Amino acid sequence: MKDSTNSNYRYQVGGALGQDVPSYVTRAADHQFYQALQAQEFCYVLNSRQMGKSSLMVRTLARLKSEGWEGIVLDFSAKDSQVEQAERWYNGIINQLNRHFGLLENARTWLKERDFLSPVERLEEFIETGLIPGINQRIVIFIDEIDSTLSLPFTDDFFALIRACYNKRADNPDYKRLTFALLGVAAPAELIADKKRTPFNIGQAIDLKGFEFEEAQPLVKGLETKADNPQAVLAEILKWTGGQPFLTQRLCQLVVDNTESISVGKEAESIENLAHNRLIENWESQDEQEHLKTIRNRLLSNEQKAAYILELYRQIHQAGKLKFQNTFEERELQLSGLVVKRDDCLTVYNPIYEQIFNGQWIDTQLGKLRPYAENFRFWVASGGTDESRLLRGKALQEAEEWAKDKSLNFQDKEFLAASQTKEKQEAIAALEKEAQLERERKDRETAEERNQVLIAANQEAQNLVRVGSIILSMTLCITVILGIIAVNSGREVIEAQKKIEEINKALVNGQKLLEDVNKQLKDSPSSQVLAEISRLIEISNKVENTQLKQALLHACKSLFHQTNDELREAQSHINTSFEYLFASEIYKKQ
Structure with a gap:
């Protein structure tokens, strides 16, 4: 029975969902995250984009503040994360913390007096002498979009400092009042890239999964305006989205925006048509909020690794599932959001992804990648010493043709130049060897002719x-x-x-x-x-x-x-x- 009172109901597609958004879906991760922080555990929520991390963070922070906590969100995507100077980057964090909590009267003077310290040491002193003594309540610092920092050359020290704050709890009980929560698209092993340093191995991981049918009941309210059986419509929506939060909210809104109502027994057909017409077909032009493009870009962002990731995805796509081995390529696929781990196996997240990123798409993307990706990867790994990986003959010609309209980086140019030089050297060596063989052949023929003359002369003499x-x-x-x-x-x-x-x-x-x-x-x-x-x-x-x-x-x-x-x-x-x-x-x- 359709309820006309909800005719203006709107689902929020994308962005963090505030406290007053009725379509927010509370999941098991909400309870785990809150309880872990209440226990003053360091936590990290590392998952693919548009899985609801920011919404989870906003709601959890609001709940903790209502219970007397002090907290702040450091959004590194909004921060000037492209700054190459470590001093400016760390000073920016100090200023942001100071402004939010009102701890120092003159932060600029405080920083100038400590310019003899390294940037990370200044932040450490600010936490120990300013933040912790200046606030009596429990403190939580959420660091969102941490993947924005991974390309910076100095952030290993930042995550090492967070680990140090956790370890100081053993000597200084005041540090127990300080808790960090990290959120972003990354793996824990990526937070400290230097393999010589202790990895980031503290805190509790929060597994943020897609919507389950029982959890997603708040979404039914909006469907009631367009469906005779909104529960059946929700089930079909979750079937197509796999519970992926962004796609689920999007498909629910498409149902509400559709001019046609869904009668009983037509749920599967109606949702399939909407999924194909509004999401799958011509998806690039219809992907206004760039959900699908984000997945694509994540897969193809590193051309040296993209071929391996796509080949692995091809195996999963063809077989339906693949045993999880925890390889780099598997983790990258998970962080892209394209696949998900279920029952210790990797599988494509949902039918929408499966039909968009199909076999034809895989072949097309592999064809666009550098034709020498594998050889290039091994050559770079060898420090440019493995000459067996350099291109020759037709492979080199194809690479040169491919590179004509490309803006190559230094390593690509170096690789192709080394290949061209090696081919010329081998061509010269081949010509020299051929000339040497020709000389040896002529010497043999001359010697044989002399021998024949001697044999004939000797025979003549004997005769x-x-x-x-x-x-x-x-x-x-x-x-x-x-x-x-x-x-x-x-x-x-x-x-x-x-x-x-x-x-x-x-x-x-x-x-x-x-x-x-x-x-x-x-x-x-x-x-x-x-x-x-x-x-x-x-x-x-x-x-x-x-x-x-x-x-x-x-x-x-x-x-x-x-x-x-x-x-x-x-x-x-x-x-x-x-x-x-x-x-x-x-x-x-x-």
Whole structure:
């Protein structure tokens, strides 16, 4: 049944919800936070943006003040947190505390008198000599948006001072009246970045979760003006938002602003249409308060790490959930607000996020990141010494093309320059190696050519020696045979004796004959050799002694084979010729 009396009901979408806002949802964290501070515990509420941290802080501070506490909120997002001078930054905190509590008559003089102290030491002295003695009540200092300080180079000392105030309780009971509460988008390990120092390990963590159905009942009042069954509408809203405070308030307001009422049984369809039409589709243009853009920017703010975070988110998006391992990337995803830890597993916070930051969106964003993100990350981690991570070839060309219209930081420029230098060095080294290999190849070819020449020359020499030996043997054989024939043909004994002496002379001068005969054979036309063979055959026909005849015929055959370079056959016939010669009775008688 619709209640027209609530037709002007408004939900507060964004910003801290004050005491008079009816749509504030009290959660379990509200009770935990208040009780921990009442027990004077240091607390921290570290969560993603637009989860209701500021509203929780405002309401808790109001409740404590109503009970006699003194308190202040130091909003570091409103503070000049970009100041690079530590002195100005710490002095600003002192002035803010002093103005709120009215402790010093002349803060400027007080600061000037202590300019010999370091900035953090001045703040420490102000707390010990001004703040604690000047206020008798219990004091709570809320520090909001602490993530605004994480990029400053000197805030490790600030969080170390807060830890020191907690530790001083053991020696100075007055410090028990002072309590700090830290709120922001950060992890406790980030508060003190210097790993050599003791980490920020004090206080109680407050787990600020999304709205549960029973907790969210204050939201029903506004829905009554537009729905026959507002409880069913609230259930569908929480189904789509997962209880995320900002989205829940936003979707509730969209229901109120919608011209159409929601009848019974149409709750699921109506809320789905509103979620798609007013939140998911064209979300960038409809995200006026930049809730979704804040998530996107958080994911992509650090390009060196964005690729790893997106790849992890892809796994969660595809699988539905992933076992929590407490890695840096997992904590970053949680602080972005995109995923939440449930039952020790990470899962996408709600269907709205799941459909906006879908697989296509992941691929698109990965494509926009620096193409060399992984190599760059390892190269930077190595201090620029890991040359295996430098780009080469096509990867370097793509990186150079990508960088043309980008405003690169110093490290990117250094990385690309180092890659270009390394590629040139390797190209020169490759050319030098190729030239060296070419020189070695030519040296081998030259050496092989020399070896071939030597082998051929040696073979030629061996052939010449072999040919010469055959010719010498053949010549001697023919000379001896002719000499014997001449003696036995009735010539004078003296003439025969001369022939034998010629044979002996030929034997003595064999070496000279070896050289001359080879030259003579090369210079003589084959027709002259054949004529000489014919002459010797005619002589053999006149010889009656069979052994001498055969000796002379084999000598002729040897000469014939020698003419045709058939050395093996020539040698064989000359050997046979000598055998017949030495076997003849006429030779034996000589």
